[in-house]
Amino acid sequence: LDCQGGLFSLTLSLFLISFFFFFLLLFFCSEQCQNIYLFFVFLTVEFDDCAGNKNATFDASDPSFYVDADLNLAPQRDVVDCQPVLFIHGVSAHADDIAQVEITGLPLQVNTLRRLPYRSKRSLYAPPMTVTENQRGPFPRVLGRVILPGTPRSHFFRLTGPGSDRDPKGIFSIDIETGEVSVSRPLDREAIDAYMLEVSTTDLAGNIAEGPVMLVITVIDQNDNRPIFKEAQYTGEVLEGSPTGTTVMTMTAFDADDPGTDNAALRYSIIRQSPNKPFPNMFHIDAERGDIVTVISPALLDRETLPTTTYELEIVAKDMAGSEVGLTGTATATITITDKNDHAPEFTHPLFEAHVPEGSTGVVINLSIDDRDDPATGAWRAIYSIISGDPTHSFEFQTNPDSNEGMLSVVKPLNYEATAFHTLLVKVENEDPLVPGVSYGPSSTVAVHVIVEDINEGPVFFPDPLHVTRNENIPVGSFVATLNATDPDTRTIQSIRYAILRDPAGWLGVNPVRGTVNTSAALDRESPYVHDNKYTALFVAVDNGIPPASGTGTLIIHLEDFNDNAPYVVPSVAQVCEDAHDMNVAIVGGWDKDLPPNAAPFKIELGKQPGLDKTWKVSRVNATHSQIMLLQSLKKANYQLPLLITDSGMPPLSNNTEVKVQVCICKKNKKICSSAHSHFSSLLVMLATLLLVLLCKYPHTEPPQGALTFSVGSPPSSSFKDLKINKILQTFNQQN
Numbered sequence: 001l002d003c004q005g006g007l008f009s010l011t012l013s014l015f016l017i018s019f020f021f022f023f024l025l026l027f028f029c030s031e032q033c034q035n036i037y038l039f040f041v042f043l044t045v046e047f048d049d050c051a052g053n054k055n056a057t058f059d060a061s062d063p064s065f066y067v068d069a070d071l072n073l074a075p076q077r078d079v080v081d082c083q084p085v086l087f088i089h090g091v092s093a094h095a096d097d098i099a100q101v102e103i104t105g106l107p108l109q110v111n112t113l114r115r116l117p118y119r120s121k122r123s124l125y126a127p128p129m130t131v132t133e134n135q136r137g138p139f140p141r142v143l144g145r146v147i148l149p150g151t152p153r154s155h156f157f158r159l160t161g162p163g164s165d166r167d168p169k170g171i172f173s174i175d176i177e178t179g180e181v182s183v184s185r186p187l188d189r190e191a192i193d194a195y196m197l198e199v200s201t202t203d204l205a206g207n208i209a210e211g212p213v214m215l216v217i218t219v220i221d222q223n224d225n226r227p228i229f230k231e232a233q234y235t236g237e238v239l240e241g242s243p244t245g246t247t248v249m250t251m252t253a254f255d256a257d258d259p260g261t262d263n264a265a266l267r268y269s270i271i272r273q274s275p276n277k278p279f280p281n282m283f284h285i286d287a288e289r290g291d292i293v294t295v296i297s298p299a300l301l302d303r304e305t306l307p308t309t310t311y312e313l314e315i316v317a318k319d320m321a322g323s324e325v326g327l328t329g330t331a332t333a334t335i336t337i338t339d340k341n342d343h344a345p346e347f348t349h350p351l352f353e354a355h356v357p358e359g360s361t362g363v364v365i366n367l368s369i370d371d372r373d374d375p376a377t378g379a380w381r382a383i384y385s386i387i388s389g390d391p392t393h394s395f396e397f398q399t400n401p402d403s404n405e406g407m408l409s410v411v412k413p414l415n416y417e418a419t420a421f422h423t424l425l426v427k428v429e430n431e432d433p434l435v436p437g438v439s440y441g442p443s444s445t446v447a448v449h450v451i452v453e454d455i456n457e458g459p460v461f462f463p464d465p466l467h468v469t470r471n472e473n474i475p476v477g478s479f480v481a482t483l484n485a486t487d488p489d490t491r492t493i494q495s496i497r498y499a500i501l502r503d504p505a506g507w508l509g510v511n512p513v514r515g516t517v518n519t520s521a522a523l524d525r526e527s528p529y530v531h532d533n534k535y536t537a538l539f540v541a542v543d544n545g546i547p548p549a550s551g552t553g554t555l556i557i558h559l560e561d562f563n564d565n566a567p568y569v570v571p572s573v574a575q576v577c578e579d580a581h582d583m584n585v586a587i588v589g590g591w592d593k594d595l596p597p598n599a600a601p602f603k604i605e606l607g608k609q610p611g612l613d614k615t616w617k618v619s620r621v622n623a624t625h626s627q628i629m630l631l632q633s634l635k636k637a638n639y640q641l642p643l644l645i646t647d648s649g650m651p652p653l654s655n656n657t658e659v660k661v662q663v664c665i666c667k668k669n670k671k672i673c674s675s676a677h678s679h680f681s682s683l684l685v686m687l688a689t690l691l692l693v694l695l696c697k698y699p700h701t702e703p704p705q706g707a708l709t710f711s712v713g714s715p716p717s718s719s720f721k722d723l724k725i726n727k728i729l730q731t732f733n734q735q736n
Contacts, residue, residue: 043073045088049095056092059128087127093261124148126199126215129181133189133219140173140182143217146199148179148210155209161197163217172197172217181215189219190256221258227266227317229253229331234315236292237338240303244294248283248335251290253317267322271330272314277307283335285315287322292333303337304372311335339374341432345382346370346443353449354408358416359457364450367406369428378431380404387445389424395450397426414452417490422450456545459485459496461553465536469558472525480508481555483515485541494543501552502538505529508555510539517555525559526593533559563598563649567591569657574628575673577666578636585661589625590645598649600624607642607656616641634663638674 045067047053058067067073073088129144146157159174159181160166172195174181179199200211229251236249257263267287273280282296292313294301303309313333320326347369354365373379384397384406394412399405406428414422427445434440461484468481487494498515500508505527509520517539525533535557542550567590574586590602601623606612615634619627628641639661646654664673 045071045073045090047071047090049092051092051094053092056090058091059089060087087125089128091130124199124201124210124213126213129215129217130220131183131187131217133187133222134224135183135186140184143172143181143183146174146179146181146213146215148201154204155201156203158200158202159197159215160200160212161195161215163192163195164197168192171195174199181217183217187219189221189258190225192219193221193258194218221261221263223257223263223320223325223327225256225263225319226327227253227255227319227329229315229317229329232331234331234333235336236333237336238294238301239338239340240301241298241340241342242294242301243298244296246294248292248294249333251285251292251315251317251331251333253290253329253331255319257319262321262323263319265321266317266319267326269316269318269322270313271316272312274312274314275308282311283313285313290315290317292335301337303339303374304343306337309337309374311337339377339379340435341373341377341379341430342435342438343372343379344434344438344440344444345428345430346441347428347446349446351447351449353451355451355453356410356414357453357455359413359455361410361413363407363409365408365448366400366403367408367426367428367446367448369404369406371404371430373430375404381431382406383429383431384408385427385429387425387427389422395422395424408448414450415488416452416454417488420452420454422452424448424450454489454491456543456547456549457488458549458551459487459541459543460551461485461539461541465554465556467556467558469560470523471560471562472523473562473564474519474523476519476521478519480517480519480557483510483517483539483541483553483555485515485551485553487543489543489545492545494545496541496543499540499542500537501540504537505535507535508537515541523557523559525561525595526565530559533561535559561595561598563594563647563651563653565593565598566653566655567599567602567645567647568655569604569643569645569659572658573660573662575662575664575671576630577671578633578663579666583630585628585630586659587621587625587627588643588659590647592647594647594649596648599647601648602626603646605644607644609642612642618643628659628661636663636665636672636674638662 045058047056047058049056058071060066060073065073065075067088125147127144127147131141131143135141148155148157156176157174157179158176159172162168163171164173170184171187172181172183195217197215197217198212199215200213201209203209230253234249234251238246238248251268253266253268255264255266268285268290269287270283270285270292273282278300279296282294283292284295285292292315300306311334313335315331315333316328317330318326318328347367349368352365352367356364367384369382371380371382381401382399382404384399386395386397392412394410394414396409396411398407398409400407406426408424408426424447425445426448427440429440429444463484466481466483470478470480483498485496485498487496497512498510499512500510505521505524507519507521507523508517510517517537523535524530527535529535537555537557538552539555540550540552542548569588570591571586571588574588576585588604590600590604592599592602604618604620604626606616606618615631617629617631619629621627641659641661643657643659644654645657646652662673664671666672
């Protein structure tokens, strides 16, 4: 045994148990030589790896055998194989070797004897082989030998599989004559931990003679990988006051070496704590699991008394189960002592005082507190509330998120004349509830004095707005209203003067002392400055304080309607076909800017010109509309129809208006209307033409009796010709 070289040896002894069983076996073999009989074999294994054989394991080349806990080689089932060679493979963390046993005699003890059917025996055997990773040269290095008892010279060994003739190629080779297997270069177990090859023998022609059989080459691990933590920086938290042994976090490292050996057996330790106060061993790490737990007592684990709230630990993971020769890896663990609400907030002063100008709003004072808890938590954030002294809810609190101060604000303007001094009782609490055993004390409540300062307030109109009702078109200078503004500063005597601030139509005037409002122009309900029958004006009242203060008030005048607008007819143009059988021309309606009863119902009738009722007719449809009809057909032309419309006001108003009626030629869907002037306008042109014709035809003649004559100029003279109106009218009727 050479412990320096890491080798070990096995001494196996086979003893003859009983000659009786030997002759009994010969009897059965002579009866049927091809049968194999079951027997038990007991052997003693001697093994020493210089380290106490800890976790040593043994494998037999024949699966019918095993090595028990007492290092005895024993059968684990009925043995039916009579091979003369047996291999024992022993492995521990410090040694790995194979021993060959040659059986030269029969077993001395047979527990069971029975006849089994014939089975051919395989003579080619490839014992498992091992190779240590990272070996140094020279290469190739022999690993072992494939066994073929009585190998004929004409048989040659052949090695195939990954690592030989398949990728990764060329790692292993076999001597074709001796069966020795060699490795050609250093191996890395972390890349490939085992190679599965096949060994066979061939004849001179290359035909397989034996095999193939499996050859397993296992790469033995070396401690060539340091432990590596999954994270370089670990963070954890522990609540202040936590019991001793509270788990903070778990550190985990990984070692790429064989997990079945000490090469990957990790042990954890803390080598540094920063800061190391109040003492250097505030935390402990479980050597095998990597759990970091508290060692400090709950009373000392007080966030407010510790020198810092963050501790940094340097953690080392060492393989080889923590032995001195183990490789190490390091990581940092940062542990934060988190806060719990174990300190009540306290006001920094026993009394706060604020001065507030009356009528103002906004923040008037900031209340400061002291809280020793963590500012980033609800155990520090404060909530302020008013216990008493604010029956009108004129004040409210908000918390400054940065300073945690309570900002007292006035939300309803204060009145000096009503109350010049306010006393508020204020309490402060945390967002998070206090831990059991801690309560809010007297310092969590404080009084706040609010002193209201008097300022000159502007006059106040009452009522505002002021509503009055007046008729439109009342005489200029008529009384409209009296403005009423009072000074809130009741403790001083001040005078008030009035003025107009906005009068869109310029209809009003105001007495600056008495505040009486009169009309300065006629009120018109139909004015564009009037909306929904209401006219709005704005006034200002100014006191004589120092400095002067002002207030504004609104006057709304509701205007009642007066019948001051005559109605008119819509539409003003209508069309009708000259050959239409329906003599209805159009329906027209009345429109009036005034309101009922000064508007509808309307009366629409023909104008007062004689003869209109022979051609036209107007019939009432309803209170606002009437129907225009033709009594006889008219030729294509434009006709101007005079109408008279009257409203229902008291007194009523009438309006003479005209509707242009276009008589058109209608063909299918096309309507051809005259684009000339209306019939009334064309008559004047024709009269002028006829006048010239008559002047040429009847020079120096007297007009016939009974004829109506027109003269131009004054007085008449021989240079002007009389006109025969009847002839003109006759000619006009013939042409039309």
